[in-house]
Amino acid sequence: MEHDLTIGALSERSGIAHSALRYYEDEGLLHAERTAGGQRRYHRDALRRVAFIRTAQQVGLSLEEIREAMASLPDNRTPNQHDWDELASSWRPRLDAQIALLERLRDRLTSCIGCGCLSMRACRLLNPHDEAAAHGPGPRWIIEDA
Numbered sequence: 001m002e003h004d005l006t007i008g009a010l011s012e013r014s015g016i017a018h019s020a021l022r023y024y025e026d027e028g029l030l031h032a033e034r035t036a037g038g039q040r041r042y043h044r045d046a047l048r049r050v051a052f053i054r055t056a057q058q059v060g061l062s063l064e065e066i067r068e069a070m071a072s073l074p075d076n077r078t079p080n081q082h083d084w085d086e087l088a089s090s091w092r093p094r095l096d097a098q099i100a101l102l103e104r105l106r107d108r109l110t111s112c113i114g115c116g117c118l119s120m121r122a123c124r125l126l127n128p129h130d131e132a133a134a135h136g137p138g139p140r141w142i143i144e145d146a
Contacts, residue, residue: 004041007032014050021050027063029053029070045078059098104142114140 011018024030025040030049032040049070056066069087073079112123114132132140 003044004033005044005046007040007042010042010046010050014047014054016050016054024050024053027067029063029067031075043078048079048084049073059095059102061094061098065094100145101142104145108142113142114144 005013007018007021010016011021014021016024021030025032030042030046030053032042032046035041053066053070056069057063069091072087072090073083112120112126114127114135115138116127116130116133118124118127118130126141135144
């Protein structure tokens with residue numbers, strides 16, 4: 001097994017398109033070394049970084065949040081267990097908040113969500129006269145833990 005991966009090998013193993021890998025590199029999320037012929041070569045630890053990026057995006061985290069987290073990982077060596085533990089512990093509150101939001105969405109989507117439409121019978125009881133509007137715009141009973 002080769003230590004360094006071509007962009008094609010990284011794409012195949014990670015399931016991420018070449019164009020996305022180049023974009024991640026442009027955004028400073030990945031780093032590739034160049035051969036004498038100008039071809040990209042990624043260290044194998046890029047697989048974990050790409051998996052982290054992909055998973056974080058799928059749960060709704062922004063590229064800026066991902067970039068900030070990736071900045072905490074060392075550039076001069078492969079991140080070890082301690083590095084990943086530190087990143088995970090720093091993200092725990094953000095991930096817990098995201099999980100809570102997803103649970104509220106799952107549990108309340110078929111009921112009044114405080115959006116102001118007042119189209120469901122439950123809205124008349126849970127949000128009479130659109131009282132949720134006083135809390136701000138959007139689906140207040142999902143955004144807030146009401």
